[in-house]
Amino acid sequence: MADIAYIRVSSVDQNTDRQLDGLTFEETFTEKASAATTKRPELENCLRYLRKGDTLHVHSIDRLARNLEDLLRLLNELVGRSVAVKFHKEHLTFTGEDNPFQTLQLQIIGAVAQFERSIIKERQREGIAKAQAKGKHCGRKAKLTQDQVEEIKKRITAGDEKKALAAEYGISRQTLYRIIKK
Structure with a gap:
């Protein structure tokens, strides 16, 4: 029964220090990658490392997954393997026990995180469209003249x-x- 941490930030210039600060773990997996992708090597390493009876500590739900489907899949996989998952910011722990209130909280928080991600993408598309309408080039610089x-x-x-x-x-x-x- 070990306490394992998964810490993630979205980009390499972001700092992981505030996540799970002051806590000690047997093993910590730190990732600097967007949660928009499910291909995150350190998360995959963490999932392979976890054993029955372990507890996975994550700063907040949005650090583990950005959409509800991915979040539910990961949680179902982990609690199905008898791994508890603790989200510190939300004060939620999932152990696989049948707890309707925790399930509702998880689904609401996961849906809000997914909605937030959609809003960010929409704003990004709007910003690109406005910039292009003003004649600005968006994207990578052309390789050829x-x-x-x-x-x-x-x-x-x-x-x-x-x-x-x-x-x-x-x-x-x-x-x-x-x-x-x-």
């Missing part, structure tokens, strides 16, 4: 090999085909 694009098109028409052109200009063949289509 317009002169290079024209040169590539001429060379393809002249019969140059696409694979060789992609390698010469340091672009993928997918990017090359996108240039050809334009």
Whole structure:
């Protein structure tokens, strides 16, 4: 029966210090990755590490998952393996016991976290649309200049090999085909 911690922040420049501060654990898994993806290596390592009777400590529900489906899947998997899950900020502990009130709280909090994530994405899309309407470029800077694009098109028409052109200009063949289509 061990106390194990999972700590996550969304980006590499964020600090993990405030999460589970002052507590001691047998093992701590720290991740700097968005919860928007379910592919988080440290979470996967943590899940493999946990044993029957262990308690997984997480600062808050949104540190473990960002949508209700993922949260419920993770909790069901863990309590099904007799691993307790404790969310410190919300003061909730799930042990697999049938507790309707805790289940309701979990679903409400998980739904709010999912809603919050959707709102963030919507605001991001709106901001991008406004910036584009003002003529601003959004996204990564173009790898090729317009002169290079024209040169590539001429060379393809002249019969140059696409694979060789992609390698010469340091672009993928997918990017090359996108240039050809334009």
